Amino acid sequence: MLTKRIIPCLDVKDNRVVKGVNFLNLRDAGDPVELGARYSDDGADELVFLDITATIRSRQTIVDLVRRVAENVFIPFTVGGGIRTVEQIDELLRSGADKVSVNTAAVKNPKLITEAAKRFGNQCVVLAIDARRAQQSAIRNPQSAIGKWQVCIKAGSEPTEIDVVEWAVRGEELGAGEILLTSMDADGTLAGYDNELNKAVSDAVNIPVIASGGAGTLDHLYDAIVTGGADAVLMASITHFDNYTITQMKQYLRDRSLPMNL
Numbered sequence: 001m002l003t004k005r006i007i008p009c010l011d012v013k014d015n016r017v018v019k020g021v022n023f024l025n026l027r028d029a030g031d032p033v034e035l036g037a038r039y040s041d042d043g044a045d046e047l048v049f050l051d052i053t054a055t056i057r058s059r060q061t062i063v064d065l066v067r068r069v070a071e072n073v074f075i076p077f078t079v080g081g082g083i084r085t086v087e088q089i090d091e092l093l094r095s096g097a098d099k100v101s102v103n104t105a106a107v108k109n110p111k112l113i114t115e116a117a118k119r120f121g122n123q124c125v126v127l128a129i130d131a132r133r134a135q136q137s138a139i140r141n142p143q144s145a146i147g148k149w150q151v152c153i154k155a156g157s158e159p160t161e162i163d164v165v166e167w168a169v170r171g172e173e174l175g176a177g178e179i180l181l182t183s184m185d186a187d188g189t190l191a192g193y194d195n196e197l198n199k200a201v202s203d204a205v206n207i208p209v210i211a212s213g214g215a216g217t218l219d220h221l222y223d224a225i226v227t228g229g230a231d232a233v234l235m236a237s238i239t240h241f242d243n244y245t246i247t248q249m250k251q252y253l254r255d256r257s258l259p260m261n262l
Contacts, residue, residue, distance in 0.1 A: 002231065003260060003261055004232060004253065004260060005210075005231065005232035006043075006045050006221075006233060006235075006246055006250060007044065007045060007046045007047065007048055007210060007233065007234045007235075008035075008039045008047060008234075008235060008236065008239045008240075009050065009212065009234050009235065009236045010032050010036060010049045010069075010236075011050050011052050011236060012049060012050065012052065012062075013052050015065060016030070016031065016032070017031070017032050017035055030240065032065060032069055033065075033069050033072055036072055036073045037073060039073075039239070040072070040073035040074050042245060042246040042247060043246045043250065043261075043262070045076075045232070045261060046075055046076040046078065047069075047076070047078070048079075048080070049066065049069060049077065049080070050079075050080045051082060052155055062081070062082075063091060066095045066096060067095045067096050070095065070097065071096065076099065077097055078097065078099040078101055079101065080100065080103065080126070080180075081101075083100055083101075083102050084105040084109075084112075085105075085112075086112070086116055086119060089102075089116050089119075089120065089124075090120070098124070099124050099177075099178070100120075100125065101126040101127070101180055102126070102127065102128065103127075103128040103130065103153060104154055106127060106171070107151060107153050107160065107162065107167075108153075110171075110174055113127060113176050117177070118175070121177075122176065122177035124177070125175060125176050125178075126176065126180050127172075127176035127179050128179075128180040129164055129168060129179060129180070129182065129201075130152045130153070130155075130156045131149040131150070131151065131152070131164040131181060131184060131194075131197055132150055133149055133150075133185055133194075134147065134148060134149060147163040147164070147165060147166070148197075148200070149163070149164035149165070150163065150164065151163070151164055156184045164181075164200075164201065165200050165204050168201045168205050168209075169205060172205045172206065172207050176207065177208075178208045178210065179201065179207060179208070179209045180210045180234065181197065181198060181209055182212040182213045183197055183212070185213075186213040186214030187212070188213075188237060189216070190214070190217075190238070191214055192217075192220045193212075193213060193215065193220055193224040193228055193230075194213065195211075195223055195224060195227045195228035197228075198224055198228030198230050199227065199228050199229050202228065202230060208231035209230050209231055209232075210231065211228055211230035211232070212234035212235075215233065215234075215236075216238060216243075217238075218244065218248070218249060218253075221233045221249060221252070221253060222252070222253060225253070226258075
């Protein structure tokens with residue numbers, strides 16, 4: 001079994017890390033540079049930085065912040081939020097990011113995945129998917145392409161007619177090297193990951209899947225890997241607000257026979 005990864009997530013708004021429930025009711029969680037450095041020092045395997053207001057903010061502001069975070073972390077660092085072009089990906093990678101995550105732009109222009117993978121390598125391209133359980137009326141509609149979960153774009157605010165599992169499979173075919181899968185229904189609830197969703201996507205693709213949304217206890221991390229089939233677990237609330245340390249998480253999973261880097 002491959003080593004499993006613990007990945008803290010920094011959702012950034014106005015140069016501050018924030019966290020809410022179901023993408024709403026955000027509260028301040030700290031300075032992104034300080035938090036990133038802390039998680040790096042504490043033994044996190046990777047770090048994800050998501051600019052949740054990228055569409056209305058200065059791109060240069062984010063590039064500068066990414067550079068500052070990269071200077072203070074010594075683990076792989078993924079950046080996402082509002083990325084629309086290969087040129088923007090190039091700028092972020094040159095600023096210190098190791099990988100770039102694309103979501104809305106990839107849905108609107110799937111060729112972006114292929115172009116980025118060819119230029120920078122599959123390992124640099126993460127397909128972020130915000131998934132919401134589809135309404136029963138949509139599932140029953142024979143004209144709808146939606147399966148059990150639908151892809152949402154624009155920071156989860158706009159649902160599409162795209163089935164999550166089908167989009168994940170297509171993303172791999174287009175060149176994505178990894179999938180960051182967020183359950184919008186579970187996000188921030190601390191009630192556990194949507195492991196039915198995680199399992200459906202993990203079974204359908206051959207690239208690593210990062211489970212995101214809902215972590216509240218150490219058991220939730222274990223279940224996402226064992227039941228959901230995830231290769232890595234992303235979390236925010238339970239690390240930002242001092243529920244658990246990275247060391248506690250890794251030791252807990254290792255004690256349950258999961259391979260972890262300590």
